[in-house]
Amino acid sequence: MARRLQLGRLEQEAAALAGAVHGALGPRGGRALLVRPSGEALLTRDGQLLLQALSLAPPTARVMAASACSHRAATGDGAKTFVVLLVGVLGALRTAGGGGLRRALRPFEARVLERAVAQGLRRHLTSALPGWEAEAGPLEALVEAYLAGRLGPGERRQLARLSCEYVRRCAPATAPRPQVLSLLSSRFAELHAPVVGLPAAASRVLPGLVLRRDFATYCPAGGDLRAVLVTEALRPALSVSGVEFVVDSEGQYQASQCWITRRTEAVMKHLHSNNIKLLLSSVKQEEVVIYYAKLYGMSVVECLSSEEMALISEITGVSPYTPSSDNLCREITETTVVTFCQPLLLGSKRWVHIGLVSVCGFQPHCLILCGPVDGVTEQHAAALQGAFTMLQQLFKTVDQREECEAEGEIQNEALGVSIWHSSAIQKQLVIQNTSCNSNQISEYQVKAHRDETETQIVDPDLQGSGNLTCVQTDLQMPSSPMSHIKEVNVATEADGSSIEVQKLPARWEHPMQDSLLDSTKDCRAPVLAAHNANRVTACEHLSVGRGLEKTGHDVVAFKTGRSCVSVLQNRSNSLIEAGSVLPVGGYFEILLHYYIQYYAKQLQQSELTIISNVVAEALLSIPKSLYRTAEQNSFTKFYLKTMNALKNNQPLSVSEKGLESVYCKYQLVLSVLHCVAELLSIDLIIGIKRPQQKVEDYDSGDDS
Incomplete structure (x- = not known):
């Protein structure tokens, strides 16, 4: 029996999957009762277990569940939010005009999604890696927020502290964190011991x-x-x-x-x-x-x-x-x-x-997990193994595509420098980059304008001298990577003369305007996670592209004549840097929703604009589900408050203490879009029912 695949049918199947996991979504979610074939009952909030327990007849529903479980196995998180986002995308596609938009999904990823992440979302990110060694704060905030969707409040706090202690003991200061976390994730069955009959508070870490x-x-x-x-x-x-x-x-x-x-x-x-x-x-x-x-x-x-x-x-x-x-x-x-x-x-x-x-x-250390019954220890073990898999993704980066690099060449001229005087001894420089596409300034080198409007940073005291003195600079990260360029003057140290910085043209307009130029404003964005280490010195005979040591960031040297100033450029060829995190509670979805809509307005192609609006609206389905059990209109208040802060270029008001990996969230969006593209590529479903055939032996000699 053959039948055409309809988008409404796909939406209904996805909605059925979402209904099975919807009650267990988020920190306020409940537990579902599963009965195993052996008759054993299990209370769980694990989305992968819930999806695997369903008896799914439609082949497309099995594709959806398998895609969600594959994403969960790869990143350690996101099985429930996968199906929630999938329902939102399929529903918005059906409203927007059907499956004919499938061919626009890949261009959307390259031209809109990556641009929204690189030029918009990145300015809100912070890094959990600098404080990894010194304190347990970022690590515990990540693990506790992860466990909040799987365990109860008391259990998650205790297990978060225990797992952080376990990681610190297994990974000393000199150990490579990704390799250690990979071993903890892949060998967790051998690295923990379940003990039944004792309270969960008796769990501990043993050496060996x-x-x-x-x-x-x-x-x-x-x-x-x-x-x-x-x-x-x-x-x-x-x-x-x-x-x-x-x-x-x-x-x-x-x-x-x-x-x-x-x-x-x-x-x-x-x-x-x-x-x-x-x-x-x-x-x-x-x-x-x-x-x-x-x-x-x-x-x-x-x-x-x-x-x-x-x-x-x-x-x-x-x-x-x-x-x-x-x-x-x-x-x-x-x-x-x-x-x-x-x-x-x-x-x-x-x-x-x-x-x-x-x-x-x-x-080598062993994690002793105690619980009253086998089901509890199994849930704790599965949750912690997923947490270690999630932490492993924290060290991964997402690189930009070559398509975005080609687009970035158009915007390379939109590079501005704002310089101001902070004291009589020290000059502070802020490098503002108005193009966050992947046309990156090559490592240790920048191509300066060679015409009459070339940016010049010259110290009058150094003119005519044969040597260059060292100028120490502090990097201040701009609160907006796309702000307009203005002319500013920098007072010199001794004689009160000034250095002029000529205005460079900006090719792109950013929704957060004029956020960089207020030198008295604290650049309080979470992008300042590594700002304490961002010091660089331009030393004697420093030339562009030579003699610069790699410091983990790109170094940009502006040179005119005999003098130059070098600054750290917080810019790389990656969309998402290792260690990037955001507060939990729907901030990632709303931020990405906002920037996708903004950059979609600059497109001339109607299909890309439509698919951008589809994904942007579908992203809101996740925070809507998270706030469904809270007070009335809680999502509306949260959404309006966050959007108002974005439009007015104000810091986001964060009430939650938990953190979540941006890499995992970004991969969730990509996985859902790829699943949608795979589903929409199915033109026909053919069901074949064959009756059971009896196997009989025939003697060829008797047939003659």
Whole structure:
């Protein structure tokens, strides 16, 4: 049966998915009761679990749910907001004119969405990375806001503090954060231990690893111990796979058994001679191996999972040991040092607790998660694993497309410099960049205007001298990257003369006008996250494009004649820098809604304008859902207050303390748009129902 795909039908299916997760959305959301096939009940707010529990018959609905779950697995967040935004986009598309706008989705991303982020949204962003080492504030605010959509208030505060402590212990100051967070996310099942029957407040962080096995044999030993990994039985078998072992008499069989026993004893004696005190095995060892292990004072842990063995190998850098006739006389080099090895009683279970010496940046610790029942510990573990996945995205950047770089060439001349005098000794410079497209000033070099209107920054005291003195400057980040350019004068240090800065033409107008030029106003925008480190000195014989050290930002040098001044330019070829965050509560959606609408008005193509308005209006569906359970008209008040602050170039009033990753939110918008494009590319759905066929054997000879 074939049927045409209608946009209204897609909207209904998406609305049904959104209805299933809508009640669990946001910090005020409730929990849904899921009954597993085993009959076990589970209370959860996890959007991925809710979508996976649905029995979806329409293939397009399954595509929507799979796309939401894929986005959740990649970024650790956003399964519920994915379907809410999807409903908004499909509904707005149906109202605007149907699926014929699909071809405008990709140009919209390149020409409107990225421009709205680069030229508008970026000025409101702050970075969570500078305070990562010194304090737990940004990290805890991110994790607690993430857990707010999954756990109750008391649980989320406690687990946020616990997870922050866990990250700090596993990742010392010198450790690369992305690699550590990646390991915490991918190996979280092996890096935590659930304990049932204890209150959640009993959860804690323990040094070392907790292996979910008991000792096959335990021999206490003090000090550092040497350990080996084993992935095969140490007692050799009579035959191997594919080899036939023929025994002609009982005497031959007894002789074979004696050889096997002597061989096993030789292997264990060789381990003992190399001072091996701990044997970590992924297979179950024979009784004779356990006997000789006790005899030689070795502890044995067997039946470890392949994931646990891989984790230990990754932390210690050792490979499994394989005994053979060639290496029984050599020293065993594939060993690791274990600082302690002891049994650990957690609840009613007895497990193995070992301390490993790490050869990588990750310092092994185990997170003990306690709860009254299994379902609670499972929810806590899933929420924390998602939080570590989300934190991993914090270190990623989003680069601009080549299409935007080509457009940026038109706007390269709109570069203005505002300079003012702050004291008798120190000159402060503000570099205002009116083009945030990706036509970036090349690293350590800027192309100055070569005509009569070239910007000149000359100190009269330096004219005629053969050397250049060092001029220290403080960077002040503009509150608006698109403000108009004005002429200002800068007083010199001693004689009161001034330096003229000629006016440069601005090609673009920004909705936030004249926000840069008030030198007495505090540049209070969140973009000043790294402003304390933004100092640079233009030193002797400094030339454009040479002799500048990389400081993590682009350095721009304006040179005329023999003098030059260098300043830090907070500008890169990225749409979203690593560590970019915004307050929670719908600020990202409203800001992006505002800037998409603004830049869409400058377009001449009607399809791009329509699709821009569609996405801009759909973005509001997320904060509308977040504020639905609050007081009456709370969303309207929040929306009008935020929009009024944007139009009047005032700082946003933030009431929430939580933070959210801008990278994850931006990827959410892209994922929804790609899902919409995939759905709209389906022209026909063909349902095929085949009756069950019986398999019969026919003899070809009987048919003749």
